[in-house]
Amino acid sequence: MKQAHHPELDEISLTAVMGALSDPIRVGLVRLLADGRERGWGELRAPVAKSTLSHHLRVLRDAGITRTRQEGTRCFVVLRRDDLETRFPGLLAPVLAAADCDGVGRQVELAASA
């Protein structure tokens, strides 16, 4: 469990972000994180194997969309909302609005407890 690389602001690429958001599960994850709260991975319920979920979270992290923090054996993830807003002003909101309206990523849910 090594600390993963997070791209700097100017390393965040538009096509990488778009690519990361082209998968319903990843969109669902972003939606869950949209309130700005940090979430433990245990809170994330998605209909995939844990290795696959790990993969998706890695794609989001590598694209610069989320930031991952480790605490003991647990990992926490948070949306890099300010960074994204700085890098691509006005991009995130319409995507979230559209996803919300369409129900894209509704298969990803929040577990009962924290």
Place this chain on the structure above:
Amino acid sequence: MKQAHHPELDEISLTAVMGALSDPIRVGLVRLLADGRERGWGELRAPVAKSTLSHHLRVLRDAGITRTRQEGTRCFVVLRRDDLETRFPGLLAPVLAAADCDGVGRQVELAASA
């Protein structure tokens, strides 16, 4: 050369649009079309084989981003700006702005003449 299918407004999917915009060449094409003018395919200069260009234009069309019209042996393409704005309000502008700022898709150019 049969007339291709164009998705209806409510058939346009967010993830398909995001996926279509995750390739620099396609972003470049969208940038060229951003002025709303219809372009003949002969005007589009991209550093790929024509079959590949045909593929990219097909992806954009299937995603509902562009509309293709045929006239004789020539094809014309136009951005479905209003449709996109209706379906995903506010989505296109930030993407174009970010692409413009970053130079994503600058490899796609307009040929000299029409």
Place this chain on the structure above:
DNA sequence: TAGCTTGTTCGGTGTTCATCGAACATCGAA
């Protein structure tokens, strides 16, 4: 120390994608 929890990594598989050249279809012009 032994076990439990948590997440990563490793093959493996099947799918999709970007790309090319070549062959084909279609239309307009000579």
Place this chain on the structure above:
DNA sequence: TTCGATGTTCGATGAACACCGAACAAGCTA
């Protein structure tokens, strides 16, 4: 009708991706 211009379609190929189960690593906890 023959030729040229314009796109589409057809394999083919190598890369990337989504997905899984299993094995591994690392930190708690009993």
